[in-house]
Amino acid sequence: MTAAIVGFWAVAVVLLAASLAVVLLPNLFHSVLFLAVALVATGVIFLFLEAPFLFGVQLLLYAGGVVVLVVFAIMLTERIVGQRIPQASHGLINGAIVATAVFIGVAGFLLQAGPAPAEKPSGGDTTVALGRAFLGPYAVPLELLGVLLVIALLGALYFARED
Amino acid sequence: MPGLSAYLVVAALVFAIGLFGVLTRRNAVGILLGIELMLNAVNINLVAFAHLHGDVTGLLFALFTIAITVAEIAVGLAIVIVIFRVRRTIDADRLDLLRG
Numbered sequence: 149m150t151a152a153i154v155g156f157w158a159v160a161v162v163l164l165a166a167s168l169a170v171v172l173l174p175n176l177f178h179s180v181l182f183l184a185v186a187l188v189a190t191g192v193i194f195l196f197l198e199a200p201f202l203f204g205v206q207l208l209l210y211a212g213g214v215v216v217l218v219v220f221a222i223m224l225t226e227r228i229v230g231q232r233i234p235q236a237s238h239g240l241i242n243g244a245i246v247a248t249a250v251f252i253g254v255a256g257f258l259l260q261a262g263p264a265p266a267e268k269p270s271g272g273d274t275t276v277a278l279g280r281a282f283l284g285p286y287a288v289p290l291e292l293l294g295v296l297l298v299i300a301l302l303g304a305l306y307f308a309r310e311d
Numbered sequence: 312m313p314g315l316s317a318y319l320v321v322a323a324l325v326f327a328i329g330l331f332g333v334l335t336r337r338n339a340v341g342i343l344l345g346i347e348l349m350l351n352a353v354n355i356n357l358v359a360f361a362h363l364h365g366d367v368t369g370l371l372f373a374l375f376t377i378a379i380t381v382a383e384i385a386v387g388l389a390i391v392i393v394i395f396r397v398r399r400t401i402d403a404d405r406l407d408l409l410r411g
Contacts, residue, residue, distance in 0.1 A: 209378070
């Protein structure tokens with residue numbers, strides 16, 4: 149019981165440190181590498197929440213697909229002209245104020261909401277339940293999601309084509 | 312297992328960090344990275360509540376947001392590359408064609 153809690157907080161510290169590195173590092177390429185770390189840490193948090201299928205999806209789509217896409221975009225936009233684009237952030241203080249205000253708002257709501265109700269057992273493997281839901285009541289949204297992905301990728305190709 | 316509020320606090324922190332990145336980064340790709348962090352925090356909340364209620368619907372919505380985020384990042388990066396081809400910069404402060 150305590151081992152799980154210690155493990156969770158260790159993963160949470162890794163997630164928060166990697167997130168801070170994503171937004172603060174001056175080199176955008178390093179930011180992307182730390183984004184991969186943050187996404188994998190999020191996947192491990194999904195494992196703590198008994199959602200192993202989401203862990204797999206997180207690794208395949210985010211840590212695999214998105215990170216590779218972003219690295220390509222950085223390579224294409226930084227190296228074409230042969231000079232490095234400065235990654236200077238600005239308005240650090242204003243950004244910190246707004247972000248802190250949003251966090252305080254959410255945390256205040258959490259404090260005000262009181263204790264969470266008792267956990268209900270999920271009753272077996274969530275992956276099996278997910279598969280049944282996707283082929284049962286959520287079959288149409290799943291198909292629409294497939295159509296959306298095709299449209300988005302065709303649109304991206306259309307934008308990025310040479311003409 | 313840690314309680315629900317632990318997950319919610321971590322997710323809120325990641326969301327705030329992502330918002331900070333969106334507000335302070337001037338590179339368009341950096342802004343997209345901040346948006347990724349924010350959506351990631353939302354997914355943690357969805358999965359945490361699904362676990363609390365023993366209901367698989369939250370996981371379904373998390374899967375939908377993950378897939379839609381991938382579509383969003385693909386289109387977003389394509390737009391960034393087109394902007395770079397046309398304007399030779401992806402500094403968000405200099406992309407002000409639509410400013411009145």
